[in-house]
Structure formats: C-alpha cells, structure tokens
Amino acid sequence: MPIExxxxxxxxxxxxxxxxxxxxVPGVAxxxxxxxxxxxxxxHWDIINFLREYYEEYQIAPxxxxxxxxxxxxxxxxxxxxxYLYGLFPYGPGKQACRYAGLPKPTGxx
Amino acid sequence: xxxVKKFMYLNRRAPYGTIYAxxxxxxxxxxxxxxxxxxxxxxxxxxxxLVKGSDxxxxxxxxxxxxxxxxxxxxxxxxYVDKESLEARGLTTDDLxxxxxxxxxxxxxVDNIVEAVDAGQIAELLAESDVVFSF
Numbered sequence: 001m002p003i004e005x006x007x008x009x010x011x012x013x014x015x016x017x018x019x020x021x022x023x024x025v026p027g028v029a030x031x032x033x034x035x036x037x038x039x040x041x042x043x044h045w046d047i048i049n050f051l052r053e054y055y056e057e058y059q060i061a062p063x064x065x066x067x068x069x070x071x072x073x074x075x076x077x078x079x080x081x082x083x084y085l086y087g088l089f090p091y092g093p094g095k096q097a098c099r100y101a102g103l104p105k106p107t108g109x110x
Numbered sequence: 111x112x113x114v115k116k117f118m119y120l121n122r123r124a125p126y127g128t129i130y131a132x133x134x135x136x137x138x139x140x141x142x143x144x145x146x147x148x149x150x151x152x153x154x155x156x157x158x159x160l161v162k163g164s165d166x167x168x169x170x171x172x173x174x175x176x177x178x179x180x181x182x183x184x185x186x187x188x189x190y191v192d193k194e195s196l197e198a199r200g201l202t203t204d205d206l207x208x209x210x211x212x213x214x215x216x217x218x219x220v221d222n223i224v225e226a227v228d229a230g231q232i233a234e235l236l237a238e239s240d241v242v243f244s245f
Binding site for chain 1: 136139140142172173174176177179180183184214
C-alpha cells in the first residue's frame with residue numbers, strides 16, 4: 001500500500017517496505033511509526049540513522065544479530081542487546097527499524 | 111566432539127552477469143546465523159568478486175562488492191583466494207578488498223581475513239571441510 005509523506009505518494013511492497021530506497025526522507029519513518037501507533041524518540045532515530053549508515057557502507061540491511069552487536073559497539077553496551085532494541089521496536093528491531101529506515105527486509109529474516 | 115562443522119563456500123564465477131555470486135553471498139549471510147565455522151574460497155573468475163572499485167552503474171545489477179566487507183561481522187573467519195587464478199588475471203592481493211574480523215566479546219581482531227593460497231593449500235582446506243557448497 002502506498003504511503004503519503006510530505007505530500008508525495010511513495011510506493012511500498014506488500015510488506016510495507018519502501019519500493020525505492022531513494023524515496024526515503026525522515027518523514028517516511030514518522031508516517032510509518034504513526035501507522036504503528038508509535039512516537040519516534042531520539043533513541044529510535046539513533047537506530048534508524050545507524051541502519052542507514054550501515055546500508056550505505058555495506059549495501060545490505062544487517063541481520064538482527066549483527067545489528068545488536070554493531071549497535072553495542074557504536075552506541076554503547078547498554079544499547080547493544082535485544083531487550084533494549086525490542087523495547088524500541090516491538091515488531092522486531094531488524095524488520096521494523098529497517099522498514100522505517102527505508103531499507104529492504106534484512107537478508108535471512110523470514 | 112563439538113557440533114561446529116566447517117563450512118566452505120566455493121566461488122568460481124564472475125560477480126556479475128549471472129546470479130551465482132549474489133546467491134552464494136546470500137546463503138553465506140543466512141548460514142552465518144547458525145554459528146558454524148564458515149570459510150569462503152575464490153577460484154577462477156570467482157576472484158573478481160573481491161576486486162575493489164567495481165562499478166555496476168551501467169548494468170542492471172546492484173553493486174554488492176561492499177557487502178563482502180561485512181562478512182567478518184557475520185562470523186566468516188577466512189576468505190581464501192587462489193594465487194594462480196589471481197596471477198592468470200594479472201591481479202595481486204593489493205587489488206582485492208580487505209575484510210576485518212573481530213570477536214565482539216574478547217575484542218580479538220584480525221585486520222584482514224582475505225588470504226592468497228596455493229593449489230596444495232586449497233586441496234588441504236577442501237579436504238578438511240565438513241561441507242563444501244559450490245557456486
């Protein structure tokens with residue numbers, strides 16, 4: 001179902017991921033979060049920005065295990081654990097945060 | 111006896127033009143979740159998969175060469191490249207990407223897990239693998 005962000009209609013796939021990664025603007029995350037009944041905080045944005053940087057560098061969305069470790073390394077051990085990440089993204093940090101960040105679904109995520 | 115098996119992914123084809131290299135990479139990324147000992151081997155045109163500075167903007171394929179650089183994070187410990195295949199193509203290890211590996215718990219790290227090996231070493235490495243996936 002397409003989503004409307006800043007007056008533009010953006011295509012998504014059947015699971016709600018952006019069809020074209022280049023369509024992404026920060027408003028995409030806000031609109032998607034609102035649909036999930038979630039208010040994005042700075043802590044959410046840390047993860048979303050982290051995912052976008054990771055994708056920029058490696059051209060894939062990280063598996064949740066890799067994400068957890070990498071977040072711990074970059075943002076501190078207290079954040080590099082699944083309890084913290086699931087607290088922020090209850091639908092699964094890999095899937096939900098990647099969707100907000102405009103990335104494809106992580107490889108190996110079923 | 112430990113349950114950890116040695117997995118070897120053998121890559122013999124050029125990165126673009128066919129789907130083999132990307133499929134192999136995806137299987138490695140997925141397989142890494144199973145905590146096995148994973149190594150990759152690049153032979154023949156497969157060595158082109160690791161050549162740095164590839165540009166796919168004129169083709170329809172995504173440039174996934176940068177993705178190999180995250181394999182250390184996915185638990186891949188060794189990436190072996192056949193010396194003869196490199197030489198036959200006028201390449202050296204300087205032309206290849208570098209892949210870091212780090213154990214997040216112990217902070218033990220290796221700057222580059224990409225390593226050129228000769229035919230004898232390749233035979234040994236394949237013989238000691240429990241499972242070989244060929245792409």
